[in-house]
Amino acid sequence: MDSLDLVSPYLFRYKNMNFLLKEKLRAKDIDALLDFEIRPTDIFLITYPKSGTIWMQQILAEIIGAVKPDWLEDVTNRTQIPMLEGGVLGDPFRPRPDPRVFRSHLYPDMLPHGVKNKQVKVVYVWRNPKDVLVSMYHFARSFVLLETPESFADFFQQFLDGDVLGGSWFDHVKKGHEAQTYLDIHFVQYENMLKDLRQEVVELCAFLGADLTDEVIDRVVEKSTFKNMKTDPKGNYKDLSETHIYKEPTMRKGVAGDWKNHFTVAQNERFDKVFKEKMSSFPLTCTWEVKE
Ligand code: A3P
Numbered sequence: 106m107d108s109l110d111l112v113s114p115y116l117f118r119y120k121n122m123n124f125l126l127k128e129k130l131r132a133k134d135i136d137a138l139l140d141f142e143i144r145p146t147d148i149f150l151i152t153y154p155k156s157g158t159i160w161m162q163q164i165l166a167e168i169i170g171a172v173k174p175d176w177l178e179d180v181t182n183r184t185q186i187p188m189l190e191g192g193v194l195g196d197p198f199r200p201r202p203d204p205r206v207f208r209s210h211l212y213p214d215m216l217p218h219g220v221k222n223k224q225v226k227v228v229y230v231w232r233n234p235k236d237v238l239v240s241m242y243h244f245a246r247s248f249v250l251l252e253t254p255e256s257f258a259d260f261f262q263q264f265l266d267g268d269v270l271g272g273s274w275f276d277h278v279k280k281g282h283e284a285q286t287y288l289d290i291h292f293v294q295y296e297n298m299l300k301d302l303r304q305e306v307v308e309l310c311a312f313l314g315a316d317l318t319d320e321v322i323d324r325v326v327e328k329s330t331f332k333n334m335k336t337d338p339k340g341n342y343k344d345l346s347e348t349h350i351y352k353e354p355t356m357r358k359g360v361a362g363d364w365k366n367h368f369t370v371a372q373n374e375r376f377d378k379v380f381k382e383k384m385s386s387f388p389l390t391c392t393w394e395v396k397e
Contacts, residue, residue: 112268115252122212122272127250130190135215138189141197143219146204148313149227150186153277154210154270155240156232157295159355160329162186163340164306165206165228167325172315176202181339189216210271213284223289226313229281232295233391234274235364235376238264240357242367245269247353261372265379275383282389296361296392302326331359362394 109117109126116123119132150165152158162182170177178185178201187195189209197207209216213227220227242260245251251270254260260269267273284290291312298305303326310317317325327333334340335356342355368376 113252115250116268116270118272120212120215121267121276122210122215123268123270124190125250125270128191135190135211138211138215139218141189141217141219143217143225144203144205145225147220147225148204148206149189149216149220149225150206150208150230151213151216151227151281151290152208152210152230153232153237153274153281155237155244157230157293157298158208158210159183159340159342160295160298160334160359161228161230161293162206162208163334163337164309164325164329166339167328168306168310168313168315168317169204169206171317171321171325173202176204178202181342181344183342210277212272212277212280213288213290214280216288221287223287225289227284227288227290228293228309228312229284229290230293230295231278231281231389233361233364233393234264234278234380235368235373235393236295236361237274238376239364239367241269241271243353243357244355247351247355249350249352257367258372261368261376265376275380279384279387282387292389294389294392296395299359299361299395300392302329331356360395360397361392362396365394 112118112123115126117126119135124130148165150158150161166182166185183195186206186208187197187199189197189207190211191197238261242254242257245254245260263269271277291309293305293309303322306322306325342351345351346354
């Protein structure tokens, strides 16, 4: 039996990342993923939780389905694009047509060896951490495998300490950026998708080598708007709400700047101070708000 480094009654820490205790995944399974067999056509979607993972799953599924119509199975995009770490959120070992797409919240350096040395394409979506914190706070109240926070203030502190699902946002995003030395990685900022989804889809298609007509790109964009995904059972994880794994809809607000409705002035000042300390050498700029 593994000895577990407990972060809380719901999370254990391994390699500085936090995992759900109620899932079956343990240290040996995480290590075994390093040898996960990779195909050259595989695509990996990497995110820190609550950064727009499902949104990008929907976009990738629509792009690949447009290039290769028989790729689309009659399943949710959660099943079609399974979580590498497995668990209730998907089975990576299920046979699926090429190109296989996996999603993962692992730090980039924990990914299978075959993903490294720029052998397959990696899409990394990141979002401003204040909105990630808020989204994750609501998610922790919704997802039955996570501890319901005592209060927003408690959760705020846990997030800054990296004691939440996914570990430290600061480490994840820094490692993501550094990973361009060994991954063939395309960065997408959540807020840029809010500002101009079409442009982001065009750039993503160029990275993936997907040659789509303007009309097809328009369709991908249309299928991936918040409004459409909210009612699309393939993309909105409704089945998890129906089975009571999620108590709230995962398509919550889908905006940039909701943290302003949650942070006190003091919390915001504290966040900015920690952000400055931890991200001083980070070259990318966060977008803290997008006006609707
Ligand atoms: P909010 O909780 O702030 O609304 P993840 O998929 O990584 O768990 O991220 C979930 C967040 O992405 C949620 O944020 C969700 O609403 C948002 N999201 C999902 N699809 C979206 C879309 N089409 N447009 C904008 N935001 C979207």
